[in-house]
Amino acid sequence: xxxxxxxxxxxxxxxxxxxxxxxxxxxxxxxxxxxxxxxxxxxxxxxxxxxxxxxxxxxxxxxxxxxxxxxxxxxxxxxxxxxxxxxxxxxxxxxxxxxxxxxxxxxxxxxxxxxxxxxxxxxxxxxxxxxxxxxxxxxxxxxxxxxxxxxxxxxxxxxxxxxxxxxxxxxxxxxxxxxxxxxxxxxxxxxxxxxxxxxxxxxxxxxxxxxxxxxxxxxxxxxxxxxxxxxxxxxxxxxxxxxxxxxxxxxxxxxxxxxxxxxxxxxxxxxxxxxxxxxxxxxxxxxxxxxxxxxxxxxxxxxxxxxxxxxxxxxxxxxxxxxxxxxxxxxxxxxxxxxxxxxxxxxxxxxxxxxxxxxxxxxxxxxxxxxxxxxxxxxxxxxxxxxxxxxxxxxxxxxxxxxxxxxxxxxxxxxxxxxxxxxxxxxxxxxxxxxxxxxxxxxxxxxxxxxxxxxxxxxxxxxxxxxxxxxxxxxxxxxxxxxxxxxxxxx
Amino acid sequence: xxxxxxxxxxxxxxxxxxxxxxxxxxxxxxxxxxxxxxxxxxxxxxxxxxxxxxxxxxxxxxxxxxxxxxxxxxxxxxxxxxxxxxxxxxxxxxxxxxxxxxxxxxxxxxxxxxxxxxxxxxxxxxxxxxxxxxxxxxxxxxxxxxxxxxxxxxxxxxxxxxxxxxxxxxxxxxxxxxxxxxxxxxxxxxxxxxxxx
Numbered sequence: 226x227x228x229x230x231x232x233x234x235x236x237x238x239x240x241x242x243x244x245x246x247x248x249x250x251x252x253x254x255x256x257x258x259x260x261x262x263x264x265x266x267x268x269x270x271x272x273x274x275x276x277x278x279x280x281x282x283x284x285x286x287x288x289x290x291x292x293x294x295x296x297x298x299x300x301x302x303x304x305x306x307x308x309x310x311x312x313x314x315x316x317x318x319x320x321x322x323x324x325x326x327x328x329x330x331x332x333x334x335x336x337x338x339x340x341x342x343x344x345x346x347x348x349x350x351x352x353x354x355x356x357x358x359x360x361x362x363x364x365x366x367x368x369x370x371x372x373x374x375x376x377x378x379x380x381x382x383x384x385x386x387x388x389x390x391x392x393x394x395x396x397x398x399x400x401x402x403x404x405x406x407x408x409x410x411x412x413x414x415x416x417x418x419x420x421x422x423x424x425x426x427x428x429x430x431x432x433x434x435x436x437x438x439x440x441x442x443x444x445x446x447x448x449x450x451x452x453x454x455x456x457x458x459x460x461x462x463x464x465x466x467x468x469x470x471x472x473x474x475x476x477x478x479x480x481x482x483x484x485x486x487x488x489x490x491x492x493x494x495x496x497x498x499x500x501x502x503x504x505x506x507x508x509x510x511x512x513x514x515x516x517x518x519x520x521x522x523x524x525x526x527x528x529x530x531x532x533x534x535x536x537x538x539x540x541x542x543x544x545x546x547x548x549x550x551x552x553x554x555x556x557x558x559x560x561x562x563x564x565x566x567x568x569x570x571x572x573x574x575x576x577x578x579x580x581x582x583x584x585x586x587x588x589x590x591x592x593x594x595x596x597x598x599x600x601x602x603x604x605x606x607x608x609x610x611x612x613x614x615x616x617x618x619x620x621x622x623x624x625x626x627x628x629x630x631x632x633x634x635x636x637x638x639x640x641x642x643x644x645x646x647x648x649x650x651x652x653x654x655x656x657x658x659x660x661x662x663x664x665x666x667x668x669x670x671x672x673x674x675x676x677x678x679x680x681x682x683x684x685x686x687x688x689x690x691x692x693x694x695x696x697x698x699x700x701x702x703x704x705x706x707x708x709x710x711x712x713x714x715x716x
Numbered sequence: 717x718x719x720x721x722x723x724x725x726x727x728x729x730x731x732x733x734x735x736x737x738x739x740x741x742x743x744x745x746x747x748x749x750x751x752x753x754x755x756x757x758x759x760x761x762x763x764x765x766x767x768x769x770x771x772x773x774x775x776x777x778x779x780x781x782x783x784x785x786x787x788x789x790x791x792x793x794x795x796x797x798x799x800x801x802x803x804x805x806x807x808x809x810x811x812x813x814x815x816x817x818x819x820x821x822x823x824x825x826x827x828x829x830x831x832x833x834x835x836x837x838x839x840x841x842x843x844x845x846x847x848x849x850x851x852x853x854x855x856x857x858x859x860x861x862x863x864x865x866x867x868x869x870x871x872x873x874x875x876x877x878x879x880x881x882x883x884x885x886x887x888x889x890x891x892x893x894x895x896x897x898x899x900x901x902x903x904x905x906x907x908x909x910x911x912x913x
C-alpha cells in the first residue's frame with residue numbers, strides 16, 4: 226500500500242467519525258479555555274406560567290389565510306401588495322435602534338466587487354425597516370431601502386429609470402448628501418421579493434430590487450460617493466465604526482488597487498475609467514451572468530428551471546390560492562438558476578421549502594425540505610400572530626442566565642414559526658435576549674425554552690429536547706450551547 | 717457588519733452560514749472564512765507547510781463548498797469543510813512529493829507508518845479507497861475514545877505530537893506509546909483484510 230493510497234483511504238472515512246472527532250476536539254479546547262462565560266441551564270421563571278395562563282384562553286383562529294391575487298391579471302405565486310397579515314411577525318421589546326459602538330473594533334474592509342455596476346442618484350431613503358419573510362437565519366437581518374435613479378449603467382442592461390436598492394440597516398442619512406454614487410449590486414431574485422414592513426404589518430413588494438453584494442459588506446465596498454466631480458471621502462467619517470475608515474484609507478491610498486477603483490481625490494472620470502477596466506478584466510476572466518431586467522411574469526414563465534416534469538409540478542403546487550401562500554425567490558449565479566419557494570402561513574415561516582435547482586439550458590431538479598401542507602392541514606391551526614401579540618415579556622428576565630444581573634438587556638425579540646408534526650400543525654415561539662455585557666460587548670442569548678402551541682390553541686413552555694422530540698431536528702432549535710453568548714451586529 | 721463574540725470571532729451559526737449558501741449569497745464564503753478560515757489553514761499547514769499553498773487550498777475548499785451547497789446541507793459544517801480541505805491539501809502534497817520532499821508534519825506522520833511504501837508516481841492498479849476507508853473506520857470504531865482521538869489527530873490531521881499531548885493533558889511519551897500501539901494494531905488489521913503491507 227502506498228502513502229497516497231493510505232491518504233485516499235483516510236479521505237473516505239465515515240463522516241460520523243470525522244464529526245465526532247472534531248466535536249471532541251472542540252470540547253477539549255473549551256475545557257482548556259477558562260475565560261468563556263459559563264451559565265447554568267435552569268427553568269423559566271414563574272412569571273412565564275402566568276403568560277401561559279393568559280394564552281390558554283386564546284380562541285381558535287378562523288380558517289382562511291391571506292389569499293393571493295395577481296397583479297394586473299397576471300397570476301403569480303406571491304402574497305400580493307398590501308396584503309394584511311394576522312398578528313405581527315415578530316414582537317420586539319425595546320427598540321433595535323442604531324446602537325453606537327464604542328468598542329473601537331474595526332470591521333474588515335471589502336473591495337468593489339464587479340456585478341451590476343451603475344452610476345446613480347439617490348432620490349429617497351425609505352423611512353421604514355424591512356425584513357425578509359422566509360429567512361432561515363437565527364438572527365434576522367433588517368434592511369433599509371433606497372430609491373435610486375439611474376444616470377448610467379456601466380454593467381448590465383435593460384434597466385428602468387428607477388430601481389430600489391436594499392442594504393443592511395443603517396441610519397437614514399447614510400447615503401444622503403452626495404451628488405451621485407457608483408454602486409455595484411446584485412439583482413434580488415428578479416421577481417416577488419417580499420419584505421415585511423414591521424411597522425405596518427403588511428407585506429410590501431418592490432419591483433426592480435437590488436442588493437449590495439453580500440450582507441456583510443454593508444456599503445463600504447459597494448459604494449463610491451461623488452461630490453463636486455470627485456470622490457467624497459467624508460463618507461467614511463460618518464459612522465466610522467461601520468465603515469472602518471482606516472481600512473478605507475488604506476484602500477484609497479493604493480494608487481491602482483485591483484480591488485477598489487478609486488484613490489484619494491479621484492475624479493468621477495478616473496473612477497469610471499477604472500471601473501470599466503475592472504469590468505473588462507472580469508468579463509474576460511469569468512463568464513458572469515449579467516442579464517437584462519425582465520418583468521416578473523416573463524421571468525417566471527420563461528425560466529429554464531421549469532423544464533423537468535418535477536419542476537413543472539412545483540410550479541403547479543405553489544400557485545396562489547386561499548390556502549396557498551409561497552414566497553418565491555429566484556437567484557442567478559453564473560450558469561445556475563435556483564428557485565426557492567417557502568410556504569408562509571399567516572406571515573410565519575412554515576418549514577416547507579422547495580428548491581428548484583436548474584442550470585440554464587439543462588433540466589432542473591427539485592429538492593423538498595420540511596413537511597408539505599395540504600389545505601386540510603391549514604384548517605384550525607394555532608393563531609400564532611395573536612399569541613405573539615399577546616406575549617408580554619417586557620417585565621420578565623431570562624432566568625436561565627446566571628449572570629443576568631451583570632447584563633444590560635437592550636431588547637428582546639420573540640419570533641414565531643409553524644411546524645407540522647404527525648399531521649398536526651404546531652406554533653412555536655422562541656425568544657432572543659439582546660444584551661450588553663460588562664465589557665461592552667454586544668451579545669445575544671437564545672432562550673433554551675420554547676413556547677409550543679397546539680391545534681387547540683393551548684401553549685406551554687418546552688425545553689429544547691422535548692421540542693426536538695416533537696418536531697425532530699430542526700434548525701430553529703438551537704444546536705450550539707445556548708449558554709454561550711453570540712455576538713450581534715453592533716449597529 | 718459582523719457577528720462577533722468578545723474574542724472577535726465570527727459567531728454566525730452553521731445553520732445560518734449554510735442558509736447563505738442556499739441563498740447563493742456570497743456572504744456565505746466570508747462567513748465561512750471568518751468562522752473557520754484559520755482552522756482550515758491549520759489543517760492545510762500540517763500537510764503542506766507553505767502559506768501560499770495553504771491559501772490556494774483554502775480558496776479551493778471554499779469553491780468546493782460553494783459548488784455542492786446546495787443541494788447538500790451538511791450536518792456539521794466544520795467537519796464537511798475539513799474533509800474538503802484535507803482532500804485538497806493531500807492531493808497537492810502528493811503532487812509536490814513527486815518533485816521534492818515536503819518538510820511538513822504530514823511527512824513525519826506518514827514516515828511513522830513504516831509499512832507504507834513510497835509513492836512512485838504511478839498508480840499501477842486502482843486501490844479501492846472506499847473500501848479502505850470502511851476498513852479504517854471500522855478499526856477506529858473498535859478503539860476507545862482517547863486512542864481514536866490520537867489516531868485522528870496524528871494520521872488524519874497530521875497534528876504535531878506535542879499538540880496532541882497538550883489537548884489530552886498527557887505527556888509526549890504517552891502519546892508516542894499509544895501511537896506505537898496503534899501502528900501495530902492497524903498493520904494487523906490491514907493484513908487481515910488482505911492488504912499488501
